[in-house]
Amino acid sequence: MKRWMLAFRIGFTYIGTVVGAGFASGQEIYQFFSVFGKYSLWAILLAVFLFAWxxxxxxxIGARLNASSYQEFNHYLFGNRFGKWMNGFVAVIxxxxxxxxxxxxxxxxxxxxGLSFHIGVWITIGLAFLVIxxxxxxxxxxxxxxxxxMLFFTCLIGIQSLQAPGWSEIFHLPVVNRDGHWMLSAVSYVAFNLAMSQAVLVPLGGEIQDAKLLRLGGWIGGVGLGIMLWISNIAMQLRFEDIRSVEIPMAVVIGTLGVWIKYFFLAVMWGEIFTTLIGNIYGLAAYLRQIWGLKEMTWICFIFISTYFCSLVGFPVLISYLYPFFGYLGFMVLLLLIVRQKPVRC
Incomplete structure (x- = not known):
């Protein structure tokens, strides 16, 4: 029983690292899957398999390398020369x-x-600090x-969707994104998220070290992500015409569930932001400690303070340029993950 509990903790950590505000809002799901209409289910099935595998x-690989940060992982995949560049770029992202x-x-x-922007940020920083x-x-x-x-909220959406008319129509929805292909979209979604998740998954493997537990946890995480993707995608496709012009598609879906669900939705969105936040801070601090020394807690405090001030001036321009480039590098990570043999245990 204890092994199953640990496997679920690994799987839930995988899910929490991948999902974020874009997932909770429905925008990611719409852009990568729903726009492909009747082919979106096949795209989700492909994404589930790639996430799990x-x-x-x-x-x-993290376990075999006994890795304490993503630095060892990228050195193994890309070699020492290009691995250094990849590590630096991951740190910036x-x-x-x-x-x-x-x-x-x-x-x-x-x-x-209706609270202060600063209060929201500092409450999050305080809670994140205690967790890390x-x-x-x-x-x-x-x-x-x-x-x-998150899973409970997704199930609520699924139950509500079962009561909605028009189920037969989702299997005949047209493809909105004529410039892309559902298969490429699914692979790019996995590539970007796995490239980001290395900050948590690699040291997680290095700490757990149990191959059977990691395999079980990996598949629990992959299938869990697939269930959340599938239910959310269907819920939005049932209201496809209503969500096409909104910034938060999921808000249209939950609008029929009552006023109280709004606050549950906000709590879930904050939770998805928080789980991604703590994983990224942990991974970045571990990398900086390996490169420049100093205590990990020193780097964590530096990250909190510097990102707080950057959040005041905004970061959208930098992210708009870095994200697409990081997506391309994510394809390289995926390819090397497939073709590279697992290292001999260090």
Whole structure:
């Protein structure tokens, strides 16, 4: 029983690392899957398989390398020369994502709850600091608490969708994105998210070290992500014409569930931001400690302070340029994950 509990903690940490505000809002699901109409289900099935297979391989490589950060992982995949560049670029991206996540929590507090932007950010920083103090065990524990609420919220959406008319239409929906292909979209979605998730999955594998547990946890995480993708996609496709012109498609879906669900939705969105935030901070601090020394807690405090000030001035321009480039590098990570043999245990 204890092994199953640990496997679910691994799987939930995987889910919590991948999902974020874009997932909770429905925007990611719409852009990568729903726009492909009747082919979206096939895209989700492909994404589930890749998440489960390659996420597990990433953790297994981390275990074989006895890795404490993503640095060892990229050196193994890309070699020492190009691995250094990849590690530096991942650090910049993680810094940008942390900044965007903090800014998002401030925006939630200000726009939805009527609180100060700064209060929202500093409450999030304080809670994140307490979780990260406990290291990987803290990250596993908070994901084990938050992710079941995400799954419960997704199930609520699924139950509501079952009562909606028009189920037969989702199997005949036209493809909106004529410039892309559902298969390429699914692969690019997995590539980007796995490239980002290495900050957590690699040291997680290095700490757990149990191959059977990592495989089981990897598949639990991959299938869990697939269930959330599938239910959310169907819910939005049933209201496809209503969500095409909105920034938060999921808001249209939950609008029929009553006023009280709005606050549940905001709590879930904050939780998805928070789980991604703590994983990225942990991964970035571990990398910086390996490169420049100093205590990990020193780097964590530096990251919090610097990203707080950056969140005040905004980071959207930098992210708009870095994200697409990081997506291309994600394809390289996926390819090397497939073709590289697992290393001999160090």
């Amino acid at each position: 390659l996420g597990t391989r990433m953790m297994m 993680l810094f940008g994502v942390i900044t965007a996540m903090l800014s998002g929590t401030g925006a939630l507090a200000k726009e939805q709850l 103090l406990k290291g990987m065990d803290g990250i596993l524990s908070i994901n084990s608490l938050v992710v079941p609420f």
